[in-house]
Each structure stands twice: as C-alpha cells, then as structure tokens.
Amino acid sequence: xxxxxxxxxxxxxxxxxxxxxxxxxxxxxxxxxxxxxxxxxxxxxxxxxxxxxxxxxxxxxxxxxxxxxxxxxxxxxxxxxxxxxxxxxxxxxxxxxxxxxxxxxxxxxxxxxxxxxxxxxxxxxxxxxxxxxxxxxxxxxxxxxxxxxxxxxxxxxxxxxxxxxxxxxxxxxxxxxxxxxxxxxxxxxxxxxxxxxxxxxxxxxxxxxxxxxxxxxxxxxxxxxxxxxxxxxxxxxxxxxxxxxxxxxxxxxxxxxxxxxxxxxxxxxxxxxxxxxxxxxxxxxxxxxxxxxxxxxxxxxxxxxxxxxxxxxxxxxxxxxxxxxxxxxxxxxxxxxxxxxxxxxxxxxxxxxxxxxxxxxxxxxxxxxxxxxxx
Amino acid sequence: xxxxxxxxxxxxxxxxxxxxxxxxxxxxxxxxxxxxxxxxxxxxxxxxxxxxxxxxxxxxxxxxxxxxxxxxxxxxxxxxxxxxxxxxxxxxxxxxxxxxxxxxxxxxxxxxxxxxxxxxxxxxxxxxxxxxxxxxxxxxxxxxxxxxxxxxxxxxxxxxxxxxxxxxxxxxxxxxxxxxxxxxxxxxxxxxxxxxxxxxxxxxxxxxxxxxxxxxxxxxxxxxxxxxxxxxxxxxxxxxxxxxxxxxxxxxxxxxxxxxxxxxxxxxxxxxxxxxxxxxxxxxxxxxxxxxxxxxxxxxxxxxxxxxxxxxxxxxxxxxxxxxxxxxxxxxxxxxxxxxxxxxxxxxxxxxxxxxxxxxxxxxxxxxxxxxxxxxxxxxxxxxxxxxxxxxxxxxxxxxxxxxx
Numbered sequence: 001x002x003x004x005x006x007x008x009x010x011x012x013x014x015x016x017x018x019x020x021x022x023x024x025x026x027x028x029x030x031x032x033x034x035x036x037x038x039x040x041x042x043x044x045x046x047x048x049x050x051x052x053x054x055x056x057x058x059x060x061x062x063x064x065x066x067x068x069x070x071x072x073x074x075x076x077x078x079x080x081x082x083x084x085x086x087x088x089x090x091x092x093x094x095x096x097x098x099x100x101x102x103x104x105x106x107x108x109x110x111x112x113x114x115x116x117x118x119x120x121x122x123x124x125x126x127x128x129x130x131x132x133x134x135x136x137x138x139x140x141x142x143x144x145x146x147x148x149x150x151x152x153x154x155x156x157x158x159x160x161x162x163x164x165x166x167x168x169x170x171x172x173x174x175x176x177x178x179x180x181x182x183x184x185x186x187x188x189x190x191x192x193x194x195x196x197x198x199x200x201x202x203x204x205x206x207x208x209x210x211x212x213x214x215x216x217x218x219x220x221x222x223x224x225x226x227x228x229x230x231x232x233x234x235x236x237x238x239x240x241x242x243x244x245x246x247x248x249x250x251x252x253x254x255x256x257x258x259x260x261x262x263x264x265x266x267x268x269x270x271x272x273x274x275x276x277x278x279x280x281x282x283x284x285x286x287x288x289x290x291x292x293x294x295x296x297x298x299x300x301x302x303x304x305x306x307x308x309x310x311x312x313x314x315x316x317x318x319x320x321x322x323x324x325x326x327x328x329x330x331x332x333x334x335x336x337x338x339x340x341x342x343x344x345x346x347x348x349x350x351x352x353x354x355x356x357x358x359x360x361x362x363x364x365x366x367x368x369x370x371x372x373x374x375x
Numbered sequence: 376x377x378x379x380x381x382x383x384x385x386x387x388x389x390x391x392x393x394x395x396x397x398x399x400x401x402x403x404x405x406x407x408x409x410x411x412x413x414x415x416x417x418x419x420x421x422x423x424x425x426x427x428x429x430x431x432x433x434x435x436x437x438x439x440x441x442x443x444x445x446x447x448x449x450x451x452x453x454x455x456x457x458x459x460x461x462x463x464x465x466x467x468x469x470x471x472x473x474x475x476x477x478x479x480x481x482x483x484x485x486x487x488x489x490x491x492x493x494x495x496x497x498x499x500x501x502x503x504x505x506x507x508x509x510x511x512x513x514x515x516x517x518x519x520x521x522x523x524x525x526x527x528x529x530x531x532x533x534x535x536x537x538x539x540x541x542x543x544x545x546x547x548x549x550x551x552x553x554x555x556x557x558x559x560x561x562x563x564x565x566x567x568x569x570x571x572x573x574x575x576x577x578x579x580x581x582x583x584x585x586x587x588x589x590x591x592x593x594x595x596x597x598x599x600x601x602x603x604x605x606x607x608x609x610x611x612x613x614x615x616x617x618x619x620x621x622x623x624x625x626x627x628x629x630x631x632x633x634x635x636x637x638x639x640x641x642x643x644x645x646x647x648x649x650x651x652x653x654x655x656x657x658x659x660x661x662x663x664x665x666x667x668x669x670x671x672x673x674x675x676x677x678x679x680x681x682x683x684x685x686x687x688x689x690x691x692x693x694x695x696x697x698x699x700x701x702x703x704x705x706x707x708x709x710x711x712x713x714x715x716x717x718x719x720x721x722x723x724x725x726x727x728x729x730x731x732x733x734x735x736x737x738x739x740x741x742x743x744x745x746x747x748x749x750x751x752x753x754x755x756x757x758x759x760x761x762x763x764x765x766x767x768x769x770x771x772x773x774x775x776x777x778x779x780x
Binding site for chain 2: 365
C-alpha cells in the first residue's frame, strides 16, 4: 500500500508546472479570450513535443503508455494555469473514448494523430435536457447504404470548433451507438455558446442528416452504453483534477495575499476570521487531492470500487472547489472582484467544470445506488 | 502509487481475524476485572502496545500492522481494552523522556493494565490555553507538593496513576515554567470526583489536589520542559486508529441505511426519498474521503515520517465529519434517534461507547459534540493549520505583549 507519487510522477508534475508557468501565464490566458481559435498553436506543438498529448495512449500509437494518475497530475496543472485550449477535450474526451472503444484502425488513425499534435478531438455527451445518463440520448442514427445518417442536437460540446473529430452518441435501431463525426461535414452546424470562463469554448452542435461511413462507428452498434459510462467516469475524475488545480491556485493566492495585505495595522492573515477560513480551504483542497488521486488510481488499476470512487471524487471536488474559489474572493475582498486581478480565471474554470460530467447531486445518486445495493 | 494491500498485510489481517474469531469474549464484559482480563489476552497475543519498542515489552510492529489490528477489532465489534491513555500517551512519553529507573518501574505495568493511567492536563481556566495552567508543584527537597484542580480527566475514577503538568516556576514566560510529573492518584491529597456530562454518563472526572505528594524520582524530563514534552505526546496517536474509525463509521452507516429502509414517509420507504438519498450520499462520500486520507497518513507512517501539523487537518476533518454524520443520523431516525431505552432492535446502534456501555444513536450523537473540543478544539486546530502549515502570521495576543512568550 503506497498512496504517494513515484519519483517519475513528481518529475512529470514539476516539468508540466515549469512549462505552463513559462508558456501559460495569466497574460496568455487573457490573450486567448479574444482569439478566434481560443488557443495557441505554439503551446500545442510544445505539448506534443513534451509527450503530453499522447500521455495515456499505448506506445504503438505514439503514446507514453501512462495511467490516469499521471494524466490527473497534468490536468491538475492545467487547472492551476487555467490553460485555454482543447487539451481535456482532445486527450480525455476524444482520446480516451477512442482508446476505450475504437478498432485497431481507428486507434491507429486518431491516437497517433492526436499524440503527434496533428489532430484535435472532443465528445458531444450532452443534449438539451442536460441528462448525463447515456440512456437519455435522443439523437438518431439510421442505416444508409453501408454507412449511417445522423440527426440530433448536442449542446456544450467543448472545443468543437477546433476539433477534427467529435464522438457523437446516437440511437440506432440496435440501441445506443457511438460515431466519429467530422464537425466540418455537410449537415453539421456549430454555434458558439459563450460561458463565464472565456478560456473555455463550447459549441452547440446541430446534426441534420449527416452522412458518415461504416468505419465511423466506434464499437458495435447498440454497445455504446457501457463505453460512455466508462468515458464519463474518466471525464468526471479528470475534470475534478482540473478543478483541484484551480482551487489550489486560489488557496495559494489567498494565503500569499493574507500575509501581505494589512488592515487595522496588521496582516489580515493574523486575524482568526481569515486564518480559519484559509485552514478550511486547505482542508477542502487536501481532501480533494485524496479523492482525485484515489479515483485515478482505482480506474487505472481496475479496482472493485472504481465506479463509486469516481462518483465520490466528482461529488466531493465539485463542491469543495466551488467553496475554495469563492472563499478566495472573500479573503481578497474588493481586489478579488476586479477583472484585472487574476483570481477569477481560476474561479471561473472550476465553476465551468462543476456541472459537467455529472454535478454533485447526479453523482451522489449514483453513490447511493451503489451503497444501498451493497448494504 | 499502489493502493492495494500487500500480500503480507492481507495475510496478517487474516491471521488477526482468525485469532479474534477464536478468542472474542463469549460473555458480556461487565466489570473492570473482566475488561482487564480481555486486555491481557490482547496483550499476550501481541495486539496491544504494538508500536512500542520491543525492549520495553512492546511489539515493534509496523504502523500498518497496528492499523490492521485496530481495524479488525472494530470490524468484529470487539470490546475495548482498558488503559488507552497509559498505552497511547503515558507509556510513549516515558519511553522518550523517562529515566531507566522510570522505564523499569512503570512501562510493563502499563502494558499489562496492572496500573491504569489518566492524564492531568486541562484546568477550569486552562482549556484551549493549556499553558495558562495554575496547578503548582513546589520543591520540598526530596519531593514536590502539588496543589490545584484538574478537569476533563478521562478515566480518572479507575486510574491509579496520572501524568501531570504543573507549574514549577511562576516567574518565567508561561510556556517555560511547566514541568511534567507522574503522580500517584491513590493518596489522601488527591480527590477524584466524576463529572457528569450531557450524555448522562461520567467518562471524565475533576481532580482536586491538596498538598499531594510527588516523589523527586517521578519528575519526567528537566524542570521547565513540561510544555515541550506535552507537545510531543500529543503526536503519539500516529494514525493507528485511522482505519478503525472509518470501519466504525461504515458500520453505523449500514445501520442507518437499514433503518431508512424500514421507515416510510408519504407512504414510501424513506430510502427512496431523494432528499434523504442526497444526504446519505454526501456523508458516505465524506466517510470514504476520510478513508483515502487514512491511507495517505499510513503511507507516511510506514516510511517512518511523522505527519506533524498535518495531524491537525486529520483531527479537524474527522471530528467535524462525525458531528455532521450524527446530526444526519438523528434527522433520519426522527424520535427513534433520541431513545436511550425502548428502541426496537433495528433502530438501535450496536457499538461500544467510550465508557463501554451499550451504545445508542442518542449517545453517539451527544458524544460527537466532544470530538471537536477535546485534544485541541477545532478552532485551535485551525490556528495550528494556519500558522504551521500555511505560514500565516500569528495573531497579536495579550499574553505575548512585552515579548515574553
């Protein structure tokens, strides 16, 4: 039993932090607010070179063959930097989806291209009723010649405008199926959905009789349910890692500020009202750390409790990050409410992720189903 | 990172479980002598004082083995041994700070529960501000004379000996004038009165010392070192109970779910009520997160590292969780939760309490209020976290003016 990082994992974490400290400063995040694409190609190329884009993929496809603990370390640093770009969409939603359910040919095509920095991917997991249960999908897929025709409306598709391929769940006569769709294909319309986190991009994705080939099907027809559940678990844990990073940044900024900001003739951190709040923030961050890395390990190791640990992770961290980031604004006072100060970059990243891949209430229901069945 | 138990740990757990199946007391423990007998059986099997060095009668066991034994005892709902303060705090203090003569005289009898111990720290006017204690020990040549009042003394009724903090120098800064002693509780100058708590029971006592005698040979460490010694003894628990605590919570949780299955609201089983489900889901998440954290602490301990101030995070976390958990339990159980007598079997809580009486939800609920006060209140833990982990500045304190402390 060993709940600590290996030397290699610490090295990876440090190198990701060093690279993002250098190339993803708050000025870069802000510059991307108004950028047409919303992310910088030079940093993307650098991530390919550093091996981050293929981190969890098999070596045959140009990946590093690492696990979800390593991927969580990277995601935590991305949250800490409020990284603007399609890393999560590409590596977690698209990449892990293809890795979990793709044929050898699909993996060869897409995972290699993603790892090399040549392709970006995402997944369209949400429709207008915002139900994360894969059973709720209403988009349709009908047979057409040797291929399929897809129709439906997807919302909150992360970075779809930058993607070369989108994983689209749709209901075929056989049941729930998953398709690889080119967002530039005829019949696909993307419309931006602009949230409070301007460093994250979402699209509404309308599919109107979009024709795809037989090779666009991921896994067998009607078999996407379990695959989507697996993917959703991974997305829940990896987005929790990103929220953890954002929360840790907010805590660090609050503590530094409380040491230097003086009121009533002394640093505000000497007042128990502030110190105790900071201590509570640390407790939430520390518990979130345990929840994230336990779940990441459990998913990688195929542990018995991997599914419930993923739900515990997302339920816990969603609320902990909200509290910590909100408290950070309170500790800062007026300066924390200004656009100019960087705190809101991280607070908004955590907020944007909170309802995605199942919010706390969604996951608590899954937890209770599990524990009630077991007891 | 590998959160699987090693084959050695799994085998060890199995061995402990088998031993417990064969050796659990067949009849209910009623008297202190019954409990002592159970205590000795545990000690002889190597399941008590496991972390103490072998040369003093301990087991020299790894932290994981200690955690597994505590966890298996909790799983089996085994009766508690006695002398927990002797084994958890007094013994380790003597091991680290005591003389050879003190070690020979006291250690073995602590392990075998021949002599039971209590801790004489808090006073009516020295709670969170423990260093403000006023009980005095005056040097009389070959012995000290002690006068003062102690409070919140766990097990004071049954203890023959106490670990005492007393002021030996009132002229220096308050942290520097305190000395640590071992005091015989069975002498005319020591009067022990049970303190009845909100639970209706008396785990704690008040201790009045009037010209009580402490032998020179029973001083621990040097004069004025008592505060520093007390600081180290607070760190001796070392996470050995971490897994056991979670196992207790999990067993309470199971019983709560069982009760929620039997109860109904608006004609439907309570367990189907989405509000109740959300609350249960939240508490179960928090219990599991405590378990993950326990594994992190055990990782540190196994490597020979000490959690240090991070122990404050652990204590703050579980004691506050326990309050929320018990509040939820009584909310779900309604008036059943308040019963100390007459509850149907499925609405009872089958655990031992701190005084080893049969437990009830009501008792556990009331007892949960103690956890955020004893051994450093939540407010004190947050001060420690703020100052020692986050490095936030200390507050301006009236008793530090003039730079004395």
